[in-house]
Amino acid sequence: MSDEVFVDVTDVKQYFYCPRIVYFMRVLGLCERVTESMRVGRESHEEIRCREERKVKLLSTAIYADEKIFGVFVESRRLRLRGVIDCLACLPGGEWVVVEYKDTYSTRVQIHHYYQLVAYTLLAQEYLNKIISRGFLFYALSGRVFEVAVPSSAKEYVKKTIKKIQRIIVSEELPKPTPTKSKCRSCGYYRYCLRA
Numbered sequence: 001m002s003d004e005v006f007v008d009v010t011d012v013k014q015y016f017y018c019p020r021i022v023y024f025m026r027v028l029g030l031c032e033r034v035t036e037s038m039r040v041g042r043e044s045h046e047e048i049r050c051r052e053e054r055k056v057k058l059l060s061t062a063i064y065a066d067e068k069i070f071g072v073f074v075e076s077r078r079l080r081l082r083g084v085i086d087c088l089a090c091l092p093g094g095e096w097v098v099v100e101y102k103d104t105y106s107t108r109v110q111i112h113h114y115y116q117l118v119a120y121t122l123l124a125q126e127y128l129n130k131i132i133s134r135g136f137l138f139y140a141l142s143g144r145v146f147e148v149a150v151p152s153s154a155k156e157y158v159k160k161t162i163k164k165i166q167r168i169i170v171s172e173e174l175p176k177p178t179p180t181k182s183k184c185r186s187c188g189y190y191r192y193c194l195r196a
């Protein structure tokens with residue numbers, strides 16, 4: 001039965017930050033306290049349009065490519081995975097890559113963002129019917145672009161993670177908290193979680 005449940009790529013990102021967040025979002029349907037996502041939820045259509053335009057403008061210059069496609073929604077029935085890919089780029093020479101945009105400051109690749117990119121790469125492979133083996137993470141506020149490898153092992157790992165997320169949603173069992181307690185300080189679900 002859990003095989004039927006669709007997982008959003010953002011669930012994959014949240015799982016790698018802390019599996020409990022998937023439970024709060026997908027099982028209890030809770031929203032974060034006032035955070036970036038709630039701020040975005042209150043934006044007017046005009047503000048959303050401006051934000052999307054800014055994203056496309058920044059992505060247009062983040063890496064050099066012969067062709068770029070922005071905001072591609074892909075749903076894979078085979079993987080039970082869906083999401084909107086920020087940018088698909090065809091590099092000189094014909095190689096396609098996923099470029100993931102983060103409206104945040106970072107000077108390193110954050111692991112939950114990396115696996116989010118891997119999940120988008122799985123969707124991009126289906127969409128383009130091509131093997132994709134690297135991608136780019138773009139942190140807009142720090143202006144840093146990181147090239148990352150997306151090997152088969154990472155793709156298989158994310159496929160297994162999709163199944164774990166499905167099990168959380170179907171079993172409705174509260175997962176163990178992240179072992180990295182420092183993450184809780186900036187977690188929008190702390191007031192629900194109250195981890196010991």
Ligand code: SF4
Nearest residue numbers: 018020177184187193
């Ligand atoms: S407060 Fe900590 S353990 Fe609880 S959901 Fe957030 S990150 Fe996970």
